[in-house]
Amino acid sequence: MECVRAEQAASAEVTDAPSESTPNAPAKPKRKPLPDHLLRESVEHLPSDCCCPDCGGALKKLGEDVSEVLEYVPASFRVIRHIRPKLACAACDIIVQAAAPSRPIARGLAGPGLLAHVLVAKYCDHLPLYRQSGIYAREGVKLERSTLADWVGQCSALMRPLVAALQRHVLAGDKIHGDDTPVPVLAPGEGKTKTGRLWTYVRDDRPAGAVTPPAVWFAYSPNRRGEHPQAHLKPFKGILQADAYGGFNALYADGTIQEAACWAILRQLHAHKRLRTVTQHPLLPSPRCLAECSCAASGSRGSPHFRRKVRRPHRQNSHLSLFSFKYIIFSLK
DSSP states (O other): OHHHHHHHHHHHHHHHSOOSSOSSSOOOOOOOOOOTTSOOOOOOOOOSOSBOTTTOOBOOOOOOOOOOOOOOOOOOOOOOOOOOOOEEOTTTOOEEOOOOOOOSSTTOSOOHHHHHHHHHHHHTSOOOHHHHHHHHHHTTOOOOHHHHHHHHHHHHHHTHHHHHHHHHHHHTSSEEEEEEEEEEEEETTTTEEEEEEEEEEEEOOGGGTOOSOOEEEEEEESSOOTHHHHHHTTTOOEEEEEOSOGGGGGGGTTSSEEEEEOHHHHHHHHHOGGGHHHHTOTTSOOHHHHHHHHHHHHTTTTSOHHHHHHHSOHHHHHHHTTOOHHHHHHHHO
16 A cells, blocks of 8 residues: 555656656657557559659669558458369269368358357457347348357357366466356346356466466356355365355365455455444554555565565564454454
8 A cells, every 4th residue: 555655656756847848748659669460561652753853864762761551451251162072983983072071060150260259259349249240231241149149159068178177277276266246147038137146266376486377267156155156166175365255164164275365355344434443453454564564565476485485574474473364354244
């Protein structure tokens, strides 16, 4: 907290400092160069005359001026025709033909590129299927929303092995972060939506100096009952960093999963006006203590845990040994 305020104050001093050259002129943003990975297409513009317009002499190249313009080529549909010739033996009349190539959806018209585009547009660009249907209609391709929905459902079945592999990778870590968020779900026939839950489990040890690829595994449930995270994390053994949601309590009962409480909840106890009496408990660290601990931890981010322990100030260790966060959250709420 104090580190952030100090950085804000320093940036304010730099911003408020008057410029010697133009005191009142606003700083103009610098134009960034276009990315190097983009395909370049060169268009050469030659003079209309091939000889000197003044004396009629021959011209030779002296140099050139190059300017770049960012252009966009709209995506377009294409039809790929798979042709399998039938060959017959002249001696025994046996017909030989290559096997038909596999398709993502059996007997479906959509290729893998189109299916990927539909999924990215729906889940990354937040384009509902009915809007995608209208966009494709402008290109002269009629794809009904029911057809697109069927493709999305079948793609979900195709990607189950990938989701299972992602789940195994996340739960194989020694420490994961768990949380949930509400998601509106259509309730057909009721004229409204109902609230489901999307559970998020993150494996990311980069702040501790690990090189293991980070990953996120999402799991859906129709409600927020504790049975869902308990089923999700049944094969997990290690440290779970989560909030004070009571549905996680059963996971810590046998010691297979260790609780690492969330610092954000502790900050909320200080910030919440209705919990002022709770934040005055002698076991709770003060906001200044939290700021000191956060500043000390930020300087060691990216280092292995044994180096972070060595760098941790003695005062921070003494602060952290004064209280049990689990006791505070569940006994004083």
